[in-house]
Amino acid sequence: MIENPPVARLDGVSVRAGNVQILRDIDLTIDPGDALGVFGANGAGKTTILRVLATLQPTATGSVEVLGADATADERFTVRPRIGYIGHVPALYPELTLAENLGFFARSRGLDESVAASALADVGLAGAADRRADRCSHGMQRRAEFARILVSSPVFLLLDEPHSALDADAVDLVDAIVHRTVDQGGAAVLVSHDRARVRSLATRTVEIEGGILR
Amino acid sequence: MIENPPVARLDGVSVRAGNVQILRDIDLTIDPGDALGVFGANGAGKTTILRVLATLQPTATGSVEVLGADATADERFTVRPRIGYIGHVPALYPELTLAENLGFFARSRGLDESVAASALADVGLAGAADRRADRCSHGMQRRAEFARILVSSPVFLLLDEPHSALDADAVDLVDAIVHRTVDQGGAAVLVSHDRARVRSLATRTVEIEGGILR
Amino acid sequence: MIGFGSQAALIARRDILRERRSGEVLWVTLPFGAIALLLVPLAVGTDAPMLRQIGPGIFWVVVMLFGVFISIRQTSSETDAQRDQLALSGLDPAAVYFGRALASFLFLLGFQLVLGFVTVVLYDISLEGWLILPLTFVIVAAGLSLLGTLAAGIVATGQNAAALVPLLVAPLSIPLLIGATQALEALQLGRSSLTWVLMMIVTVIVLAIAGVLSAQPLQETR
C-alpha cells in the first residue's frame, strides 16, 4: 500500500507585512487524519498560519502545498472549495437572513438550498432561519458559520478559536464536525487559547512563538 | 451605618425588538462588591442584558436604575462615564493606531494621553502602540479594549465574554481588573460560556434561558 | 461546480437582495440625483433656451457620476471576512465581476429612467430621435456598471490602491459620456450616430475585458 500524500505541507514559509515579519521559516506537514492544535500568544501569528494554509495569504519565501496543489500557482483555485475556513469574524452578509446566507453559500457550491436549510437545523438554528444575520446574537452567527461547514463538508478544516462564543451544546457540535472530518481521512487545524479542550480533541499540537514554530 | 445603595437594579424589565421579545420580566439587583456571572445558551439574551445595564438598550417595560440614576431619564448621561463596557466586537477605529485610539478615549475623559500609553503598557501592548488597530491581531484588539478599562477605572464593569480571544497571560489580566474593581466597592457583570473560569471569579451566578432569568 | 452564467446570476441576485434590504440606491442615491437635476436650473439661471441646450448634457453628467458611485458603493462595502469566503467559494472571479456589474446595471437602468423623466420635465427637452435612447441607456448603464465595479475592486484591495479609482474613472467615463451626448445630437442634426454608438460599444468591450483580466489578481491582493 502506498502512503497517503499529506493534506498540507509548508516548507520554509515566511510571511511579511509592511515592515514586520509575521512568520519565519515555518516547516509543517499535516497528514490525513491529523487534528492539529495550534497554540501561542496573542499576535504570535496563528491566524496568519491558518490563512497561509487556506491559500489566502501571500508568502514571502518558502513553498506551500495544500491538498496536492501549489498554493502560489493557479492550481489553488481548484482545491479551495474543499477547504473549510472559519475566521475570527463571521463572514455573513448582515442584511440577508441566515437562510439566505447559507442558501447563497450552498448554491455557490452547486448544491440545493434545502441542504442549507438542513444544515441550519443541524446547528440548532432552524427557528432563526428567517432572521437577518445582523439581528442574530454573536453566538448564533458563529453557529451559522459552522452550518456552512456542514453544507460543503470540506476535507481540510481550518478553525480559528472554534469554541469561542459558543454555548455548551454548540461546542459539542464543533467537536463532532472535527471528528467526522478527521475520521473520513481529512484533516483539521484548530487555533485556540483553550488548551485543555483542544488537547482532548487534537491528535497533536504545536506552539507558535514570535512567528516561529516550536 | 446605612446600607450601600445597589450599583444596579432591574425591576420587571422586558425588551422587545421587532416582533420578538428578547427579555421577559427581569428582576436583578447588583450590589457593590458583586461579581455576577451570567450564563445561558446562544441567543438567550445575555448581551441584551448587558446593554440594558449599560443604559444603552431601550426597554419596553420595567424600571432600570444604574449607579443611582434612572436609565430611562436624562440622569443616565451623568453616570455613563463610570460604566466600563466591553462588547463582542472591538470598538477601535481601524485606521488609528492603538495609541491614538486610547489617547482619544483618555482625552474624552479629560485625562492625559500619557495615561493611555501606560494603560497600553499594562496590557502588554507597549511595543505595538504605533500599529494601526486594523493591523493588530484579534487578541491584541481585545487587549486594547481592556486598556480602555484601565484608563477610566469604571466602577461598574460589564464584560461580554471577557476571556475569549485572550492568551493565558492576558486572561489573568481580566481577573485582576475584575478583582480590583470589586474590591474598591464597584461591581462587575461577566457574561460567559466558560463556566469554570467565571465561577472561580464571580461572587454569584445567574442563568438566563429564553429571555428569563433563573 | 455550476456554470459561469449561473455563478454571475447568483452574485447578482445576492446584490439585488442586499440592496432591497438596505435601500441605499432607492433612498439615498436616487433622490440625490434628482436634487442635482433640480439644483442646476436654480444655480445657472432659468433661461429656457439655455436650459434646453444644456439639459441632456447635465443629465448625462449626473448619470455618470452617480452611476459610478452606485457601483462602487455596492461592492466596496464588503468585509475582509466576506472577501475571504468568496475567494474560497470557488466561484470564478470573472463571474463574480459580471454578477456584480449586472446588479449595478439594473439599478442604473432604473436610475436613468427616473432621472430621464425628471430631466424631460424640468428642462423641456425635445425628444426628437428618442428611439436611440433605449440603446444609449443600455450601453451607458453597462459601461458605468462595469467601470464602477472594476473601480470598487481596486478600492477594496487596500487604501493605497484607492488612488487608482479616479485615474481609471476619468479616462474611461469620457468616451461613454461623449458617445451618449453626441449620439442623440447627431441624430437630431440628421447625421448618423453609428460612430458614437460604436465608440461606446468599444469602451464597454474594453471594460469587460479589463474586468475579466483583473478580476483574479484583484481578488488575490489585499
Next chain:
Amino acid sequence: MIGFGSQAALIARRDILRERRSGEVLWVTLPFGAIALLLVPLAVGTDAPMLRQIGPGIFWVVVMLFGVFISIRQTSSETDAQRDQLALSGLDPAAVYFGRALASFLFLLGFQLVLGFVTVVLYDISLEGWLILPLTFVIVAAGLSLLGTLAAGIVATGQNAAALVPLLVAPLSIPLLIGATQALEALQLGRSSLTWVLMMIVTVIVLAIAGVLSAQPLQETR
C-alpha cells in the same frame, strides 16, 4: 469632564486623523468632483460664452452634492460598537455633532478651493467682486457640513430613517445654493448681496439648531 469646545475639537481631530489615514476625500471624492467639472463642458458643448455663464452655477451644484456626500460618508462609516462606546464616553452629543461638522467643514473648504480653481481655469470665469467669495465659501461649507452630518446621524439610526434624508437635504440645500450663486451675481450687477448672505446665515443657524436638538435623540436611537 472637559468643556464643550474641547470635546468638539477632540472629535474633529479624530475625524481629520481618520481621513488622513484613509485618504477618501483626497483620493476619491476630490478627483471625482474635478472630473465632474471637466465632464460638463464635454457634455453640454464647448460654447465659451455659455460656459462662462453656467460655470459658477455648475461649480456650486458640484460643491453642494459632493459636500453633503463627504459629510455623510464621514459619519455613517461608524460601527455599532463605536457608537456604543461614544455614547458611554460622556461626551455631549451636541459637541460630537459640532466636532464632526467641523472636520467636514475643513474638508469642504479645501474641496471648494481646489474645485474653484479648476472652475476658473476651465470656464474662464470673471472674478469681479470676488471679495465676497471667501465669505460665501465659509458659509456654504458650514451649512453643508452641518446638513450632511445631520443627515448621516439619521442614516446611522437604521435603515427606515434613511428615507428621510432626501426630504431633509433638498429643502435645506436649496437656500444655500441660491444664496451662493446670487450673492456674487448681485455684487457683479452692482446690487447689494446682503439679503442673500443673510438668507444663507439663517439657513446655517437653522441647521445648527436642528443638529443640536436632534443630536441626543439620534445618539440614543438605533
Next chain:
Amino acid sequence: MTPREQTIERPTSVWPWITMGVAGTVTFIASMAVGPDAVQGQLSRIMYVHVPAAWLAYLAFFVTMAASAMYLWRKDLAWDRRAASSAEIGVVFTGLAIGLGMIWAKPTWGVWWTWDARLTLTAIMFFVYLGYLALRRTTTDLNARAKRSAILGVLAVVQVPLVHFSVVWWRTLHQPPTLLKPEPIDMDTSMLVTLGIAVVSFTVMYVAMMFKRIELARLEDEITEMQQTADVPIAGEAVTAPALERGA
C-alpha cells in the same frame, strides 16, 4: 538569519546617451534648415518638436499598454518594467508637447491656455499618466505594484484616441490633423520631409531612452528586493505579558 552580502553592478552602457545626443542634434539641424512658414514665420519651427513629441507620447503609451497586457498574461516583472519605463518617457514627451504648445499658443491665440477639447484632454492624459507613476510609488511590494499599474496601463490608453480625434469632434481652436487622417496630405514638401526627419529622430531617441530606463528599473527592483529580504522586526514580539495590578 544572517544578512547576506549583496552588491549591484553599476550600469555601464553609454551608447543610449550617444544615440540620444545624435538624434537631438539631427532634429535641431533639420528644423533650422527648413524655411520659415508663410503664415506663422519662425514660430512654425516649434512644430518640429511639438508634433513629434505628441506622437511619441502616443507611441510610448501604446507600448505601456502592450507591456502591461503582457505582464497580466505572463506575470513577468520584466514586462512591468518596460511598461513603467515607457510611461515615464511618455509623460516627458507629453509635457514637452504641452509646454511647447503653450509657448506657441501665446503669440498665435493670444493666451497661454484656453478651453479647447484637445488641450483639456491632453492635460488629462498627462495627469492620468502622472497618476500612473504616482501610483507606483504607493506600494513597495513588486508584484502588487505591477498588477495595479498594469490594469491602469491597459485602460489609460483610451486617452490617446480621445486626444487625437478631439479636434474633429469639437471644432475649436486647435489645428485639426493634417497628416494622420484619411484625406490626402496638403503640406509643403520640405516641411513634410523635415517633420519626417524629426519624427524618426524622436523615435530613435525614444528607443535609446527606453534601453537606459529599463536598465535602471531593473536595478531599482533588485534593490527593493534586497530591502525586502533584509531582516525586520518580528510582529509578535510587540506583544508581551500584561503587567498586572500596577500599584493598585
